[in-house]
Amino acid sequence: MTAQTGTSVTSGCHLLSVPNLSRKLSPQRLATVVYSSQPEHLIQRRRCNESIATTSLDVTFATPNYSTALSALNGFHPYHYHQMSDLEGVELPNIRGPFSETASPREQEPHLDATGEDLQAKRAWLDEQLQKRLNGEYETMGRRLEEIVTDSRDSPAKLSAIRVDGSTLRSSFLAAIFKQHLDKDPARTLTEVLQKSRNVHHNLAAFDLFSAMEMKLDPAQSLFARQGDLDLALKVRERGKLWAKSSTDVGNGEGSANISVRLRNVFGGAENVEAQASYGTRTTSAFNVSYSSPIPEFVTTPTPNTRLTAQVFQADRDHSAYAGIKEFMVGARGSLNTLQSYGAHDFTYEAVWRNLGSLQPNASLSLRDSAGSSIKSSVAHSFTHDSRDDIHMSTRGGYLNTLIEYAGLGGTVNFVKGQLQTSISRPIDTKLQNYVGLSFRTGALLPLGGSMSEEYAYAKLFSDRFRLGGPTSVRMFGHNRLGPRDQEDHLGGDVYYSGGVSLTTPFPTKPHWNLKCQAFVNAGQLVSLKNNNLTNALLNPSISAGVGLVYRFTPIRVELNFGVPLVASATDIATTRPMQLGVGLEFL
Template sequence: MTEGLRPPLQRTAHAHEPNEDDLEKLKKWQEARLERKLRGEYESAVFNLAELINKNLETPLTVTSVRVDGATNTRGSFLGWLIQPWLARHTDDRASKSNNLQGALYTARGISHILQETDLFHSVHAEIQRSRDHLAKDGDVDIVINTREKGRFYLKSATEFGNNEGSVSLTGRVRNVFGGAELLEGHYSAGTKTRRSFHGLLSLPLSPSLRTTGQISLFSLERDLSTFASCSEISHGLKAAINSDWGAHGVHEVAYQAVLRHINNLAPSASVSIREHAGQTIKSSISHTWTKDTRDDKLAASRGYYGKLFQELAGLSGDVSFYKAEIESQISRRLVPGMSLSLAVRSGILKALSGHSHFSDRFQLGGPLSLRSFRANSLGPRDGVDSLGGDIYWSTGASLVSDIPRKPHWPIKSHIFVNAGRLDAVDGTKGLGENIMGCLRRPSISAGVGLIYRFDPVRVEVNFGVPLFASKSDGVRRGFQVGIGMEFL
């Protein structure tokens, strides 16, 4: 009964308050009011805490020890190996006056970050506490890291599609095998082209910064090559590698590899050239790989660039001796919102140091992943129905990728492409320059349109294209072509 009130009496209800009869609206209004109040109190507390810290950043503090709680499966010596550089940086840098609150906070953050980088912990939280040492002085503090470890064992089965083949696989992984962030992984798969494959890997960190790692792997695979050569190949090998991440300067890998290769299961129609390469060979080689990737998306980049340089020298022992180099580059640029241009280049050369190059070491070119509108591995020298591979190749592609109109959020994109490339055998009677120029003069070229579907972790393309120029020996593919893989030209 407030309608009859007159000054100095008046309504005290807020104009936006809901009617008391509407309980649901009243409840939501109260919840929103409480949320605004709590948010204001939280922001005020954060502001006061930040102000308090900023005013005391120069307060003398010395970190005397670091304790890590919750790391039950991780060796103390390994944790000390990771933490010592950060602790030494804090305690030894007295000239720069880092022995204060600011230095202690920086050290705690650095230690937390390096522990998180090991991929051993679900959570890592750092606290600064008064030192528990009975001989501690004023200003001596401890950094306490509270952690929660991840599970050590992992097992997964999957059906996979990639690089134009399907497979079923089983992957097992043991994390932190010896308590020093070692990773033991085994992967077995059976597929349509790679009939059987096994890969076992043991990796471990080699530097406290975790930027350098060592890897030892054993692998075995059996591939059916009958779609382009009348044979199969079985490989058993060992690889030891050191990987080092140089940040803005890319990632380097130096590796040694020993592989036993066996060309077998020759078809009755196998050519003489394939029969000459049948049997077992042993490759013993060292290699170096450099990669740098700034792309925003590895499967469908709209900006950034990618570069890779691979070099291999074989002949330390075994049956083959050669030098092999391969370079790959891609750059993507956004032209307008929803449309980007991608340019890619690949090239490689194989130089046999004694005799002729072996079939297992040669390059193959052609197919939806390397040169669209051509059959897989169908370019280059041939002997009857068999593609023999080549010693020198190049390929380049340009793709204009755009969103589907009115559906920019869809994972499906459209693209227009132009591809060109060639694969040749090196003519020993000519110089290197002549072989390169001969390979560049007569490219095979294709063009077309298609759809791109990002289906993590692979990319699927459905293209309609036509070969514009092709050699007589090339296996052309006019019309529709489907590609499934992770690396496209």
């Protein structure tokens, strides 16, 4: 069968009728569509001049096999199918979209030509209009809901109960968390109920146990509920019990491969058990198992900002890059960590057995005196305040960290140790994105001796002394190669300070890149308390300067610097080349 364009069509055509469609379309838009014997080739669309009295859309095909052509009609489905041979001589005018002849067609509705190539465009346009209509309805509903809440914000209401669905947390743990929201300063208006509901949601989400949380308010289900009493219903989906991760880390002068396995919510009180193993270039192997938990509910109200941690660990360290000796340690650690609005506190007790051995044949006498075993039993407190906008490449904000440690609660080493680290960054030209950074670090270790001789006690503090120098410390010097030295062995020091100033600018023509340019000046000094001229040594720091490239590669920072030492002491070891690569988390 064939179809002719123009004023007539051949007989033997078939008619499809879609009842009730005229309720949505005016009679002027009801159309007759003619297809050729190739079903996918649209010949012409004509407006029917005949009077249409029925509530149906008549669609005419010139082929009995109309299913392929029907699929192009964007979802029209036939309710009636019957023979039609009465259209000979009927003129079928062109059909255009609504308002297509106006100066500004509505919403740029695409025009369908006789070839049918714009059917997909028409379909996309209809989908877009539907989505716009749905979005409009959602916005209208949101505004109406907002109006209802606003009008009712001062109406009496009370949060009477909190229900959690989908959680494996202990009932006593949840009751302790929710008690403060239900009993302490109970809500009296709808606004207060909504605020308390938001606080409950945030408090529970901070434990990092759930991958999804839904919250809604329902009328109270209690038989003794009064008018205005509401229940907060939380529907949660917990994260998987088992979490595992493998990674490779490069930073702070060494590289390592790590494997971590964690069990979440072990006993139903947001407890975590984690095991880690790592193998590296300087910490050749390390293993630790830790257990962390919020403060139990029978002690006080559990909170995600305060956690108790117990840990056992073992590590092998190779110090041969700057001293011909290796160290093995095994110990246990317990800590209380609390996070406040102004910063984080960490209280720690540590007991560790250390053994220094595997001396190299050319090890110095000072290093040989340090060999052997020692036991450290210490308590420490650290405080951290961090307001930087980016911990790896800060443009504004500050950082402060303090540490004080006392060792002498038993064990064989006795000392007091303090340390301070601070930095600040400020933009100097926001238009050009230039900013300056200042940093300063200092620390001191005071041996207490105890029952041992002073010389012996001092020798056993090799693992506790400070070390300075390297790409993340005083740049253009060797890693841990500043300060006291005996032959080729750097022994570390008891007092140190270091400071730096850097100017960071965007990479030329590419200000949006994570690659930046920097110029820096570093200075530092590390001395021993046994130095006969301690004050003079501290007043003559080692200094370096240079320029370089900085790349922010989350979660680390990479630097490639070109510079030279300007001032160095006789015991300092500078880099042999004017280029130095640094990879780490914290830089001077």
